[in-house]
Amino acid sequence: MTKARQTRELFRLSPVVAGCTVLMMAGAHAQTAPAQQPQAQPQTLETVTVTGIRKGIEDAISAKKGSDSIIEAISAEDIGKLPDASVAESVSRLPGVASQRNKSTGKASSVSVRGMSPDFNGALLNGREQASSGDSRGVEFDLYPSELLASVLIYKSPDGALVGQGLASTIDLQTVRPLNFSSRQAAVNYRKQRTGVASGAGEGTGTRKSVSYIDQFADKTIGVAVGLVKFDEKGADQQKFNSWGGWTLPFAPSGGAGSPLLACDGPTPPAGCTTGVNKVNVMGGFTADTENSTATREGRMATLQWKPNKDFESTFDYFYSKGRFGLKKTGLEGAIGDDDNSAYDPRGQITNYTIANGVVASGTLSNYKGVVRNHFEGGDDSLKSWGWNNKLKLKDWTLLADISQSKVVRDSSRYETTAGQPGNGNKSAAGLGSISWTGFNGQNFTDVKYTTSLSYADRAIAKLTDVDGWSGGEGSPQAGYVALPHVQDKIDSFRLSGKTDLGWGPIVSGEFGINVTNREKIRQTQEGRLFIKGTDPYGATAVPGSDVAIAGTTGLQVVSWDPRGSLGSIYDLAKKVDSDILNKDWSVKEKVTTGYFKGDLDGDLGGLPYRGNVGLQMVHTDQSSTGFNVDRANCTGNTAATCPGATVAQGKTYTDILPSLNMNFDLGGDQVMRFAAAKVLSRANMNDMRASLGYTVNNTGVQILTGDGGNPKLNPFRAKAIDLSYEKYFGNKGYFSAAGFYKKLDSYILRVPTVFDFKPYTSAATPLPTTGPNKGSTVGLLNQPINGEGGNIHGMEFAINVPLNFVSSWLDGFGIMLNHSDTSSSVELPTSGFSVENVGTVKIPMPGLSKKVTNLRFYYEKAGFQIAVAQRHRSDFLGEVSDFQDNRQLTFIKGESIVDLQLSYEFQSGWLKGLSLLAQGNNMTNSEFQRYNTDRNVVTDKIKYGKTYLFGINYKL
Structure with a gap:
């Protein structure tokens, strides 16, 4: 290892050790000084303990600064305390990240990164791929109470050892490691909330309780961490209107002027309808509901860590979450x-x-x-996730x-x-x-x-x-x-790896x-x-x-x-029982074997020292699905006897080669230029991979067999990605960054009619076309997901996160976090290839893409006081909701700005030391959730969630 590399590794891995090294070098210099030089007087070094908002910010900056990949991070402000009540809200404050509110509760639930839908994110817990509760792969972050997490890392560029990665990003939720703490710690939280304030309807209430405990035993060779959380919530009334x-x-007069108007769509429309004279328009109808939700959740986290010596470490962690909605x-x-x-x-x-x-x-x-x-x-859901690492x-x-x-x-x-x-x-x-x-x-x-x-x-x-x-x-x-x-989803994983020093030129270890x-x-x-x-x-x-x-x-x-x-x-x-219902019954299996290499880089290029990694993954996938085949012509009723379905199974295997490169150039003065390039993928939604299909003879025009279904032979979404980022750090206290990215999507999955031979699914009783060029033919058109053409998505991201005492000592305690992203895409998708609500256009934009996303957080922290005001904004986008048949549906959602406020005070001395009081307000501007159909001026669904007030007490030992 070169001396330059040793120094860079020292600063990257442990700023504290680096500081000690500087002091030691200074001491050595003093010992070699001439004897006549006066000895320096001993100095008492003051220990500064960073807590609260600043601790969360500095830990996150340290993670970002020390990473070889391009990442964003959030860290707990204290044990059991991420910045927000939910994971989705916390990460949505990071550069290039936006959240969509759940249309039923108004809470942030799903996350889009760099303008791509939530399904393009890989989701990990402590580095392991996680199951999901919906039809898609997108993980519902509501299942992971924020009180049980220590940090969240969002990898915008992958490396060779990152398994379970996504095309947009990889989101790694992390629990605490007890041996990383120097002493026993414990905290108890209680919070009471009011929801739907100023919504114009009835308010809701709720409570959140959590306990966290961390300890070390046997001369700090055994560490234990336990977390418990429980919340109960009765939601506020949500007054909704759907047009x-x-x-x-069109309507027209039944007689002369002033006579009653009659609808023009009936079997005997009035005369005015046929001539087009006197036609006027009337709304088709409406649905207006008041909704009220109830939710409960219990969560448990436990970690047992054993490190008997410097050569061996064993960690077992368990995460459990059970909820009812x-x-x-x-x-x-x-x-x-x-x-x-x-x-x-x-x-x-x-x-x-x-x-x-x-x-x-x-x-x-x-x-x-x-x-x-x-x-x-x-519904009731339960999540059980465990892992054993040695x-x-x-x-x-x-x-x-x-x-x-x-x-x-x-x-x-x-x-x-x-x-x-x-x-x-x-x-x-x-x-x-x-x-x-x-x-x-x-x-x-x-x-x-x-x-x-x-x-x-x-x-x-x-x-x-x-x-x-x-x-x-x-x-x-x-x-x-x-x-x-x-729905049941289970993932079993096993990993083996070995790492050693190498002498392969700039590859120093692998x-x-x-x-x-x-x-x-x-x-x-x-x-x-x-x-x-x-x-x-x-x-x-x-x-x-x-x-x-x-x-x-x-x-x-x-x-x-x-x-x-x-x-x-x-x-x-x-x-x-009919073909639509049978199409909802399916299973999908995947066996994914990933062989990988990750080489750590260290060297100089053009006089600039760099570090980073180069990687290669060979990913072999064996996928299959079972479902039902339904001949709709023989489906004469809606019972199992009158609409028989035959089990069908299909699948395929394929292999992907995924190279990756991360290079970080040290520009001096705590400045870093990062470059990353990789080939990435995201697998198709499992609902699209189902083997189910149904078909019948289409008698409209030329007779032909037509059907619809899934496609177990889908390839994943694939893309090539390039990232470039400039970062200027101010120690671990602040930073400025400017980044650009480009992704070339090699394909995009959409539904289109394709030529298909139904012969394997027909029987002697199957009706076939009786006239025309398709007479007696089993070849027809199947509307199913396919790997279609892609496009590109590119954007710029800017962020600044600094304490304002950099500007003036008068501003000591104040700080600002500001980031903005501007994203565009050439991808235009055919409306016919998706389930889109009330859209009259031929093409739709990429789902999840907000062109502009801005986050601002202004805070003050000093002498136990913490005050933070935050706003997150995203422009219009094509989001996703569930329709009345439990199917996923795309819908246009208007841009929104959400303003949150947080106040707290922690007692600094006396018998109340360790006690803190909290007051928090969410959606303080009462921002509405609005959907529209193509024309953003035609709002079809408007929901006023109201404000949420939260009051809490925390005691830390």
Whole structure:
């Protein structure tokens, strides 16, 4: 090892040791000084202990500065205390990182890095790949309570030893290592919160409790860390309005001027509809809900570390998280511009109207059939993750063996019930009411005011029944629906590696290893329609209880009740089986074997000293899936007997070679220039990899077999990445950085119709085309995920994180953290290749991409006082939500700015020393969550979550 390298390693690995070395060198110099020189007087060195916000910042800066890769980091301000209540909120303050709020709770839940969707992130816990609870691979950070984590590292550039990496980034959640602490530490936290403040609806409450304990035994050769957390939350009321995508339908007068308006979509439209004269537009309808959530979670973390000598270390860690979530939806929905003129919903007329700019600005619709919704969605999840790591130094080698498992199970339920006026078996409109509105201008769907002539809070009017015949009418009554999805994901991993010094030119040491991962994900569901007990398809019964609620933002009152437990007493269940439901039952297996080499670099280039690493991974993948094949032509009903499905299995193997390079040039003056290049990949969503498919003869136009399904033979997303970063450090107290990145996406997975031979899935009873060029042919079109063309994504990131006493001593205690990223992409994807909500464009941008993301945090910390104000902003983006059928769906989300405030005081002396008080406010500007369809001025869904206030007490030993 060269002397230059020794010095750089010293400063990189331990600034404290480096400082001691400087003092020792100074002492040696003093000993060789002439005898006549006066001896320096002994000095008492003051020990400064950094705590709180500054400790978290300095630890994170030290991690970033010492890394050979380009990373971002957050670190706990104290044991059991990340900067925010959730991991997603904490990491979303880092450069190039943005979070999406959960549409049901308003909390940050998923994370996009460098403009790419959450599925492009690899997720690790203590360096090990983690299972997920959804259909995709994206890890739900809600399952990892922040109180149990010590730090989070986001790798923007990989290295050869980083297994489980993602195409956008790799996010490594880390728990504490007890032997890294010099003494016993313990902390107890209690927090009380109020949510939904100033939302215009009912407020929610909650509590969070946590305990952390760290200790060392046997002359500091054994370390133990334990963490416990529990929280209970009753969410605030969320008032929501959905305009069904913001569409309108044409109406025209039934006679002359001033006569009632009739819909132009019926079988006998009025004369004005056919000529185009006097046509005006009316909103199609709406759904308005008030939602209230409940959530509980218990988390446990334990680490046992044994280091009997300098040559051997064994660490076992365990992480457990169990939660329950429930969401009650109470509201009103119904058609205005669109009805079916059936026995369930007779056609109405619009009277007392005013028209402005071709839009019915106000009016009254007769024969309105409102549907009162009382739905409940919930689920239980559990995460168990453990790992055992052993390191042994044997002569010139350091050997490592690691075994781990991550398992997630989620059981969900979705109950939907409808109440209103029963269908009457004929087309009369006796007893039906009307709905009136004012203030419509053709675009402001969420701001229109509604009134109804009937009170849907009256249990004599709103009864549990099949209101609109949505399941096909009296032959298949549906007064509700139930779905019971089950997801299980398990990852078993084993790693062996050895590291030794090398003399291969600039490669001074190398690590050789192999990692084997076996993963299996299973998704199953049971679904069916609920109908009122008895034989009457128009049967109805009173809504239990006496509760009423407000239907979203409309202000209209409706009957309210909890449908859980009503199966058997009020409803009977008709289990439903069809091709769509069978498509939700699948399993995917993967065996990924990764052989890797990582070489540490040290040398000089053009007079500039550098360090870093070069790596190579050979990744062999064996993937397979099982699902159901459904011939829709032979699917004559919605039961297992009338819609048979045959099990089908497919798969493939492939190998990827992933080189990587990280070089860090020392520019002097605590300045670093980093360069990184790598080939990276992210695997396809497992829902896209399912083997399920369904098909039938398409009789529209030329007859041909058509179908849809998954694709077990998908290759991963692949890309080439280049990063360049300049960083100026001020010790470990602050830094400035400017970075640029470019990723060339070699492919992108999307759904398109492809030529497909259905012969392996047909039988003698399978109907085939009977006419045209495809007569008798099993070759048709299958709409399935494929590896399509990619593009590029590139951007710039700027960050500054400094204490302001650099500027003036008057600002001692103040500090600022500011970062901004600007990201663009050439990727334009066909709308037809994705499930996108209410989008009329042919092309859509890359999901997850906000062109501009800005984070600002201003803080003050001194004499026990801590004050922090933070804002995170992201511009418009194409996000992802779950639809009413539990399917993933893309949707446009408006940009937002979230402002948070934190105040705390820690007693510095006396018998209260170690006690701190905390007050925190989130979303202080009451930023709304808004969705739109292509045109950002046409808002289709608006949610006001309100503010969250949190008050807490912490005691540290």
